[in-house]
Amino acid sequence: MKKIVSLLLVFVFIAGLSFQSAASAAVKQYAMVTKDVNVRGKASTSSKKLGVLKKGTKVTVYAKTKYGWAQIVYKSKKAYIYSSYLHFYTSAKAVSYKMNTAKKYVYKDNFGDTVTYTFAGMNNGWNQWYENNSIASWEKEDAKGLYTQIPFIKNSTSTDLKYPIKVGEKWLFSSLGGTKAYATVTGINKTVKVKAGTFQKVIVVNITDGETTEINFFAPSVGMIKSIINVKGDDQSISMELAEIKKK
Template identity: 40%
Template structure:
């Protein structure tokens, strides 16, 4: 392994705390959610009203995508490729799982050993699965890739190695085996209720992960890892998070 590649890999380990979003997470108004019909036959209407024209019905167990919900108790769906509404009362929503992926609409700035590094992404994919991130700083530039599945959150390098940053499902006491660029180690969740402050904001309900290699990392729910220590010394911290211009 050449020196340049080793440097990039080690910097990526230090910057594993680079996946963050400021303050406590809030729902995106434009996001969708999944739900299942609980009524035997649920009427589908043209507008959000029980007096609106009926355009069809859905059987119990049918899965739907909900685009928005009204205060009057209606959920917007798509029926025959057109906007339609059903009563929210007869829908069971799938519980959303916290995500720790970086937000590709943001530019992250981290400080490590007195130097600043930026992380940005166009949202492009590597092998149709991994999101590509561009890292720059201290006269160096390189790429990282990341993906998130039901088994964990992964960080790696194109056409190279990868490791598990977080093993899912997360709970206090959960353990998994990972890799620090040269050796394997055991990571363990020691808390899921920390409050952590960085120059980028204050994060609540933060997950604390301690590793057998002496590292401690902090991830915010629906945010990402925001700070990292090695043997008690801070190695990386999010100092700025901004929208792309």
């Protein structure tokens, strides 16, 4: 009898290892829980509730079902949660693309002009940035995207990045003045060199309203490092790139 029990324990142990190994071999995705979510034993709301993951919890997703469930490991067992309650990242570490408030950003354009951005404080969750000593823009980031806003101008909010980031993703960038501009991710994990240095894992976003095209480059933990603007019918491009990052 003891021998049978021992064999059963070994089988259970090996089965557990097999699941972990199979899960590890799958294409992993990393995510953060955006609101408290129930953990289920199967991909169904009628399945037994195993527990609750709190907002802000980081998880590894091993598979996703066509019905909107994400397969995770919960207390060493296979489990499921709603994918719609997750913000996915490209790596195990949650990546931010907003500007570092502890730094001063110096940009230079192709005409030789210099613009300096310095953090000026917060306003209702928005980071305020001085442009050459005058408040010029507000910035905010959440689980759904990165946003900028022109202070005190109605409907001036633009969605610079939409999360999760993936090539081909398209969204409404802004509709300021009734003109709609759309953004599309055209590249990820790019290496881009600017005056301030070489940056890895850069996101490339194309924005157009039909007349003007803007190409923006975002580096993790830094923010925008380069921008190129082309106006239809004009051969001259306007480019701005990060020249230096200083301590405040």
